Amino acid sequence: MAKRISKSQFMMGLQCLKRLWLYNCRKDLLPPVDPGTQRLFDEGHAVDELSRGYYKGGRLVAFDHRQLQHALKHTAWLMENGAKLIYEGAFAAGGALIRCDMLKKNADSGWDLIEVKSSTDVREEHLPDAALQRYVLEEAGIKIKKVWLMHINREFVKQGAVDPKKFFRKKDITAETSAIMPAVKEDLGRFIEALCETGEPEISIGRHCSAPYECGFRAHCWKNVPEYSIYDIPRLSWEKKNTLKAMGIMNFRDVPETFDLNDAQKLYLRTEKSGRPVIDRAALSEFLESLKYPLYHLDFETLMPAIPLYDGSRPYQQIPFQASLHIQDAPGAEPRHLEYLGDPGGDPRPGLIAFLIKSIGPGGSLLAYNAAFEAARLKELAGDFPALKGALAGFAERMLDLMNPFQRQAYVDPQFRGRYSIKVILPALVPGMSYKGLAIGNGGAAQLAYCNMVYGKLNPAEAEQTRRDLKVYCGQDTMAMVKILEKLYAEAEPR
Numbered sequence: 001m002a003k004r005i006s007k008s009q010f011m012m013g014l015q016c017l018k019r020l021w022l023y024n025c026r027k028d029l030l031p032p033v034d035p036g037t038q039r040l041f042d043e044g045h046a047v048d049e050l051s052r053g054y055y056k057g058g059r060l061v062a063f064d065h066r067q068l069q070h071a072l073k074h075t076a077w078l079m080e081n082g083a084k085l086i087y088e089g090a091f092a093a094g095g096a097l098i099r100c101d102m103l104k105k106n107a108d109s110g111w112d113l114i115e116v117k118s119s120t121d122v123r124e125e126h127l128p129d130a131a132l133q134r135y136v137l138e139e140a141g142i143k144i145k146k147v148w149l150m151h152i153n154r155e156f157v158k159q160g161a162v163d164p165k166k167f168f169r170k171k172d173i174t175a176e177t178s179a180i181m182p183a184v185k186e187d188l189g190r191f192i193e194a195l196c197e198t199g200e201p202e203i204s205i206g207r208h209c210s211a212p213y214e215c216g217f218r219a220h221c222w223k224n225v226p227e228y229s230i231y232d233i234p235r236l237s238w239e240k241k242n243t244l245k246a247m248g249i250m251n252f253r254d255v256p257e258t259f260d261l262n263d264a265q266k267l268y269l270r271t272e273k274s275g276r277p278v279i280d281r282a283a284l285s286e287f288l289e290s291l292k293y294p295l296y297h298l299d300f301e302t303l304m305p306a307i308p309l310y311d312g313s314r315p316y317q318q319i320p321f322q323a324s325l326h327i328q329d330a331p332g333a334e335p336r337h338l339e340y341l342g343d344p345g346g347d348p349r350p351g352l353i354a355f356l357i358k359s360i361g362p363g364g365s366l367l368a369y370n371a372a373f374e375a376a377r378l379k380e381l382a383g384d385f386p387a388l389k390g391a392l393a394g395f396a397e398r399m400l401d402l403m404n405p406f407q408r409q410a411y412v413d414p415q416f417r418g419r420y421s422i423k424v425i426l427p428a429l430v431p432g433m434s435y436k437g438l439a440i441g442n443g444g445a446a447q448l449a450y451c452n453m454v455y456g457k458l459n460p461a462e463a464e465q466t467r468r469d470l471k472v473y474c475g476q477d478t479m480a481m482v483k484i485l486e487k488l489y490a491e492a493e494p495r
């Protein structure tokens with residue numbers, strides 16, 4: 001039987017022909033879908049379902065990807081029997097097989113194709129996706145009048161039940177899809193031909209491995225790349241990476257000192273070659289002198305649902321549901337720990353604000369790692385809860401960033417490998433303390449764990465354990481800051 005390309009395979013082919021080939025011939029190389037990615041898929045499905053409230057009363061083709069023949073037959077039957085609005089219709093023609101989010105009949109018997117995306121705008125990669133659907137529909141003899149991209153309205157603010165007419169926006173992309181239809185036909189032919197080849201296409205690794213989508217075959221294609229390679233050099237252009245590769249240089253430490261690097265990259269190279277840290281002790285002292293005690297080490301955990309959960313919130317708004325505070329009255333003093341974790345049954349923000357106001361005194365600095373994130377959340381809380389604006393705005397103004405000395409290269413250690421996230425800095429500066437082995441070990445996992453409680457996916461014992469794990473993780477973040485600060489005091493220029 002002739003090869004037929006699905007919409008997702010078509011998009012893979014546009015990104016990298018090898019990805020398409022591997023997906024068809026070596027699916028065994030793909031890692032299992034991780035829970036975070038699965039949550040994104042689930043959220044995408046929830047957005048699709050909500051979009052059906054924009055145009056109500058359609059007929060759903062419910063057969064999934066394992067029952068494509070049934071889906072095709074059901075769709076054909078609906079088309080023949082006067083359906084005017086079809087959700088998830090399946091069509092095969094011109095060498096491709098597609099599912100359409102919505103197909104809506106016009107008064108003049110033409111059809112509108114409506115593609116739903118969970119993004120808050122139209123992106124370049126959405127156009128070939130919609131154009132392929134249009135191509136298949138037209139090849140199947142269906143007259144398409146308009147092509148619409150329906151995306152989330154970033155200005156939407158939830159008040160009560162989410163109204164799909166206000167939650168979504170539509171953009172007419174008929175002209176844009178017309179412009180690329182010839183290319184779609186050509187690409188489709190090229191992809192079908194590639195799938196008939198018996199060997200893996202020879203395509204080098206590059207920028208396309210993560211753009212526009214992260215490729216699942218990295219472990220396979222990148223297996224010969226050294227652990228600390230030229231691809232890890234921060235902000236090095238792909239052009240320069242390719243030049244180094246052409247010179248036969250893959251290890252970062254083998255990059256010649258004469259190579260065109262910026263000052264920060266040269267510093268990373270110097271520490272890598274020497275194996276010793278470079279510390280600007282005066283800059284560290286200056287940073288430490290800017291801290292005012294009592295010092296509040298602060299960290300938030302957030303969730304950012306596409307469909308807002310709480311009144312007054314927007315799509316993808318970062319909602320803080322947890323906070324940890326380690327408080328030190330003087331440099332080196334034993335810290336006190338306070339924490340807040342929301343009740344997943346309701347909006348966690350009022351409780352979190354009350355916790356902050358009760359726990360943070362009138363003086364002293366608030367220290368966070370990547371403080372712009374915490375400061376932005378405080379400002380959003382002030383905007384969303386105007387009665388408490390004064391207190392929250394004051395907190396934001398008192399914030400300082402523990403990432404600052406690392407970001408500004410006042411402290412560069414070869415173990416950082418040009419990065420400065422707390423997950424990298426901590427084990428390098430505080431041996432024996434890391435995030436490895438924690439049940440929840442990063443912000444994404446924390447978000448997923450809290451969402452599982454919000455959506456009632458855990459039994460009471462699991463929920464209780466998850467609450468404990470979340471507290472351990474968030475507490476670790478602020479305790480890590482205490483320990484990193486201790487190290488900075490030890491390394492700073494004595495004053």
Ligand code: SF4
Binds near residue numbers: 017018022203205222
């Ligand atoms: S990892 Fe890169 S080269 Fe390999 S299949 Fe994916 S995109 Fe292509």
